[in-house]
Amino acid sequence: MTAHRIGIIGLGKIAQDQHLPVIGANPNFELLAVSSQRGLSHRDARHTFQDYRELLKLPELEAVSICTPPQVRYAIAREALLAGKSVLLEKPPAATLSELEDLRRLAARTGRVVFTTWHAQYNKAVKEARKALAGWSVRRLLVTWKEDVRHWHPGQQWIWQAGGFGVFDPGVNALSIVTRIMPEPVFIKTADLSFPSNRDAPIAAALTFAMNHGEGDLQAVFDWRQTGPQSWDIEVETEAGLILKLSQGGSCLEIGGRLVVKEEPAEYEGIYRRFDALLNARQSEIDDAPFRLVADAFMIGRRVQVEPFED
Amino acid sequence: MTAHRIGIIGLGKIAQDQHLPVIGANPNFELLAVSSQRGLSHRDARHTFQDYRELLKLPELEAVSICTPPQVRYAIAREALLAGKSVLLEKPPAATLSELEDLRRLAARTGRVVFTTWHAQYNKAVKEARKALAGWSVRRLLVTWKEDVRHWHPGQQWIWQAGGFGVFDPGVNALSIVTRIMPEPVFIKTADLSFPSNRDAPIAAALTFAMNHGEGDLQAVFDWRQTGPQSWDIEVETEAGLILKLSQGGSCLEIGGRLVVKEEPAEYEGIYRRFDALLNARQSEIDDAPFRLVADAFMIGRRVQVEPFED
Structure with missing residues (x-):
């Protein structure tokens, strides 16, 4: 070919x-x-x-x-x-x-x-987490996605405009991992969106999720005001008590305290391997689940005004 | 049967x-x-x-x-x-x-x-407007949906909570007509959402839409602060200059200044006729387009704080 x-x-x-x-x-x-x-x-x-x-x-x-x-x-x-x-x-x-x-x-x-493409999905640790959770019920999910916007988006004004998504720009990476690894669909139950008084996009968000099975404690915290160490961590606990920890944006995976995957990210290599296969098969892959959760969070979210942000 | x-x-x-x-x-x-x-x-x-x-x-x-x-x-x-x-x-x-x-x-x-079900779609005037617009390009759309929330939702607190949709509760009726009659898809381009300082849902919204063909002037104005006469009007002008006016929530239709339909609403009769047909055919009808426009408006909308609302 x-x-x-x-x-x-x-x-x-x-x-x-x-x-x-x-x-x-x-x-x-x-x-x-x-x-x-x-x-x-x-x-x-x-x-x-x-x-x-x-x-x-x-x-x-x-x-x-x-x-x-x-x-x-x-x-x-x-x-x-x-x-x-x-x-x-x-x-x-x-x-x-x-x-x-x-x-x-x-x-x-x-x-x-x-x-x-949702690049965060193309980590080996994400693939393995998905496999490990398949067929289980989840009782706890904690997503911690905290980074320093001044470092990652210096002077970028469009991210603060209406429609720029604010902290959901990195947050949707976390959501794209969540929708990929969770063994059943999650829904936004509540969303607190923190808007700086001088900006049209949120600088932080606290989400809770619902599932169909059980009364899990499912949360996500996104924050763009993190200085010092940055956090891109997802912790999942099954009903059976097994704990999975994805860290460093999905490149490391611990299961039950044991390090299972630790790899340098090769997300875009995976994306283009997938695109090659899709083109050969003439098949589309349109995954709107992470984006839909973002829209749901904005639609049902409560807006909280916080201190102005200057970069 | x-x-x-x-x-x-x-x-x-x-x-x-x-x-x-x-x-x-x-x-x-x-x-x-x-x-x-x-x-x-x-x-x-x-x-x-x-x-x-x-x-x-x-x-x-x-x-x-x-x-x-x-x-x-x-x-x-x-x-x-x-x-x-x-x-x-x-x-x-x-x-x-x-x-x-x-x-x-x-x-x-x-x-x-x-x-x-989107009840506003089940008006004869909406059906006729859809027919009249099929195949034409639209150059102007003006949706005016203004009503008195104190009259229509007296003391209902849930509509003001996050996730209660606020003025989009009636506004989605207008959007369900728009998605039904427009000859091509419309997209939210901008949204100004007015939140009373003491409420978690918008009391008014101003939307502009985009289409793929042409540079139309497409707008919607929703307002829950309307006292006196109430407005549930949609005006559409085609590239050819034909003007359609849907009024009274979609029960009257004028085309080119001539009254074409004026009927007492029989929306739910139409809904149950349709449900009967769907049940007989074992066929689902899931129209998410109006709801998606609401989510898009919240996601890319600019929040404006307005005076507190007391009912």
Whole structure:
């Protein structure tokens, strides 16, 4: 089988740090083109465009990875599908759930592949946690996702705007692990959303979840005000008393006190292996569960005003 | 074909005003049982329960209409489906989108019918508006949904709690008309949500929508502070200049200045005709588009604090 000829739309940090090197190292992909509004290019790309519409006109192009900010992803994905190209979407896959639903319709209509990626799911520790929990009932879940926004998003204003998701930008990574490993669906029961008085997006959130079986104690705490050590931990306890600890963003797993997985993250390598398989099978994979939990949290959440945030 | 034996769970205002008389007048349904936590009963019902779980045990029961507050609808619907009963859901169909998605899975798994009702869609004027707009492009949409919350929801505290939806409780009726009549999908572009400083739900909302074709001027204004005349109007203008006006909550339709439909609402008669057909065909109808727009509005909306509201 020949390599998939792919283009990257949007050459920001995530494209430079992950998509470009991972595509470069995967023999099943050939980087045909890149497009960058700011006029960036890359030595591996045969073609470079400023306008993604020009990129989409390449007849030999099979698929595009859309690495722009989420606000414009839907419009680009739609044009790509209508141009007959398959689409890989960075997280979150769109600005709203309705946009994502329309991409599902378009995938069916055009017969092209739509792939929503949630990079945190592509850790070996997450895969093993999912296996270990299958068939069990959970009685306790504690998600602790605390990081320093000044370090990770210095001066980025869009994350604080309405629709920028605020602390749910990292928080949805945790939710994408939760929806992947939990042996049954979880639902948002309550959400306390802390909005700085000078911002339109939450800086912290405390969630409680419900399940259908049992009266579990299921919680998540997201906080962007963490200085010092950062926490990306998920602890799960089954009815049988087994305790699983995922730490370091899903790259380490302890089960019953024993270290089972500790690996350097290779999330994007896993993403492109999966995309290769989906393209070969002409099959879409549209996972909207993590995004739906975010929308539910905003819809039923209680807003609390906290001190102004200046970066 | 024998009549569908049906039960009503929750005997609040909407059950008493609409479901009971409409079922009573439809020969294709037989009211087998009602359940009411407060111990209400109805002369037409052969059985009366305080606990809906007892109602669900009736072997001859085919379906239930769930008319409780939205917070508990999902849990009841789930138990009903697992007990082999079909389910009609009042609006909104669940407390969160994730709950509704789980009901979709359960409908498929149990082979029973799930029917999400949006009563405003069952007006002849809405049906005619949909027909008139089919195939056209829209260049202007103005939804004006303004009513007096003190009149329509006197002393109801749950509508002001987080998860009570606030002004989106009536607003989703307008959105359910919009998703029904518009010839292409609309997406929330911006949302300004006005929260009284002493409440956890919005008292007013201003929405703008986007479409894929053209640069339309698409807006909705919801307000619960309207005294005097109440407004439930939707105006649509096509690219060709044709103007449609739906008024009085979708019961009147003017096209190009000419009155086309003016009818007393018979929404619930239409709902039960549809449920009869779905039960006979063993086919679910799960329309989540209006609810999804509400979640999107909360997720990307900007919160504005307004004066306290006392009722």
